[in-house]
Amino acid sequence: MVKLVYFAWVRERMGMAEEMVELPASVQTIADLALWLAGRDEGAALAFANPDVVRAAIDKHHVSPLTSVQGAREIAFFPPMTGG
């Protein structure tokens, strides 16, 4: 099981702040995971409608879409950051 956490408009569109999921074997990378999540329901499809925009972190470190999800405990998806 891996913990997924969502922030800002990704969280709003997913309709939840976090969840625990069992990843299917077909999900190897962050990009695979985004695609798999997008296929779940309408809100998720909207959250990942433009997957290039959504950023990801594994165990609180920024990662690229091609990063492997192997061994991840917590995976986060969020929009580009707007702090500061």
Next chain:
Amino acid sequence: MREPGGTTRHISVQADPFDLAAEVEKLTGGRTDIGAVVTFTGLCRDEAGQLSALELEHYPGMAEDEMTRVVDKAEQRWPLQAVGVIHRYGVIRPGEVIVLVVTASAHRVAAFEAASFLMDYLKTRAPFWKKEHPADGSSGGWVEAKALDDLAAERWSAAKSD
């Protein structure tokens, strides 16, 4: 000469406002080796009366970690005696502070450059998101990231480090 123990640092993600003078004193008080202190304070604007508040969401844990990593980078690049970074979250009204960067060095160039670098990197890497609450009571939306902010951060990787 740098004092033994190197850089003093203070990194905080907090809901409460901060006092600029008190934060500078925390970092530089009692030291005699600092010749330059640069501070940057980011405030909430009212956008010509259109905005009643900003709501800042953050990723607890990662926000602190990422701010620490950005401070690490700045310390590797410039000879800093003290660094402070504070970022607030929650509802912030126009006129209130959002973010503070303090850099202290023996000479001004390092302090100026490091403060600028820290802000550019915080904007593009620290996991914070701003939602606007319009003054007219409508639901508002998430602030969009600016391409200019990415360019500002990228110029530091293009620039020769020393």
